[in-house]
Amino acid sequence: GQNIDQPTEMTATEGAIVQINCTYQTSGFNGLFWYQQHAGEAPTFLSYNVLDGLEEKGRFSSFLSRSKGYSYLLLKELQMKDSASYLCAFMDSNYQLIWGAGTKLIIKP
Amino acid sequence: GAVVSQHPSRVICKSGTSVKIECRSLDFQATTMFWYRQFPKKSLMLMATSNEGSKATYEQGVEKDKFLINHASLTLSTLTVTSAHPEDSSFYICSARGGQGFTYEQYFGPGTRLTVT
Numbered sequence: 001g002q003n004i005d006q007p008t009e010m011t012a013t014e015g016a017i018v019q020i021n022c023t024y025q026t027s028g029f030n031g032l033f034w035y036q037q038h039a040g041e042a043p044t045f046l047s048y049n050v051l052d053g054l055e056e057k058g059r060f061s062s063f064l065s066r067s068k069g070y071s072y073l074l075l076k077e078l079q080m081k082d083s084a085s086y087l088c089a090f091m092d093s094n095y096q097l098i099w100g101a102g103t104k105l106i107i108k109p
Numbered sequence: 110g111a112v113v114s115q116h117p118s119r120v121i122c123k124s125g126t127s128v129k130i131e132c133r134s135l136d137f138q139a140t141t142m143f144w145y146r147q148f149p150k151k152s153l154m155l156m157a158t159s160n161e162g163s164k165a166t167y168e169q170g171v172e173k174d175k176f177l178i179n180h181a182s183l184t185l186s187t188l189t190v191t192s193a194h195p196e197d198s199s200f201y202i203c204s205a206r207g208g209q210g211f212t213y214e215q216y217f218g219p220g221t222r223l224t225v226t
Contacts, residue, residue, distance in 0.1 A: 030213065031213065033214070033215075035217075040200075040220075040222075041219065041220065042115075042202050042217040042218060042219050042220045043153070043202075043217050044217070045214055045215075045216070048213075048214060087152060087153070091213055095213060096155070096158070097155075097215065099152045099153045099155075100152060101151065101152040102152050104150075
């Protein structure tokens, strides 16, 4: 079967670093996405990993290990505007996105 | 680039009426469009996938006669909620993928908040 899991909620301090983990199980895999979603708004694309390793994009980095079925999103120099839900999703063998429930990130001053 | 618009952003309708939501890819041709539904504090729930010129593929449990999807062109897909009821109240989001330099990334519209009274 297929499943994907990420923590429901995390809290971090402004200026700090936070890592949001995502684990998944699937027989067919075509990459893993991270999206950011502010309350009441649609998701916006953050990253896409299809090969193992770390992809860095400014303050945000995403890591993938296909053998472990594991990814994380790393946010550095946290800002208050980073308070949002972060959704991970993998693309299955049919090129459909299977979504996690999202991790609500709360940033405190 | 890769902008997707959705209209209306908010709509309130009476129970029993129908509501049409439009999703447009503004600067690329979307070979595939997706319709999602999201309940408060929940993740995205895929309702259906539509390819231009063909019938939509609905996910299990989604009534195709209630949620009519039309993907008449490479830049426009519509979702019509027929005979709406209060339990249909939700946040509906479309996404699109395709275009030049095709990737599997989905670009999301801003969403439509439907309230059925």
